[in-house]
Amino acid sequence: MMFAGTARNPQVLRADLPKKEWGIGVIVDRMARAYPLRSLPANLTVRDEVNHTALEITFDPVGKQAAVRIEKTGETAPCVEVYWFAWRTFHPETGLWQP
Numbered sequence: 835m836m837f838a839g840t841a842r843n844p845q846v847l848r849a850d851l852p853k854k855e856w857g858i859g860v861i862v863d864r865m866a867r868a869y870p871l872r873s874l875p876a877n878l879t880v881r882d883e884v885n886h887t888a889l890e891i892t893f894d895p896v897g898k899q900a901a902v903r904i905e906k907t908g909e910t911a912p913c914v915e916v917y918w919f920a921w922r923t924f925h926p927e928t929g930l931w932q933p
Contacts, residue, residue: 850930853919858900859928860913862887866925868918871895873933881905882931891931 851857851870858869865885874880874893882889888905902911914921922928 850922851918853917855918857916857918857921858891858893858902858913859916859921859925860884860889860891860902860911861925862889862911866921866928867931868921868925868928869893869900869931870918871900871915873931874900875933880931880933884929 856871858871858874860867860869862884867882867884869880869882869891871893874891876893876895878892880891882891889911890903890905891900893900898915900913900915902913903909904911
C-alpha cells in the first residue's frame with residue numbers, strides 16, 4: 835500500500851526504522867514524536883519531553899498495551915499504535931525517541 839505523497843516527498847522516505855516497525859505516535863501541541871515499541875523497556879516508565887510538556891510512556895509487551903501520561907497532571911495523553919511508515923507519512927517532521 836502506498837500513501838499519497840510518499841513518492842514525491844523525500845522527507846517521507848526517511849529510513850530511521852524498518853517500514854513495518856510498530857511504534858507509539860504522540861502529538862503534543864502540533865509536535866509529533868514516535869516511540870518504537872522494541873526500544874521501550876518492558877513495564878517501565880520512560881520520561882520524555884515533547885513541546886515543553888513532560889510525558890511518561892509505558893508499554894506492556896505481554897498485554898500489548900501502551901499508555902502515555904502528562905507528567906504534571908497525570909492525565910492520559912492521546913496516542914496511537916502505528917506502523918512507522920504510516921506515522922512518518924502523516925507526520926514527516928516527526929521526532930523519533932531513542933533510548
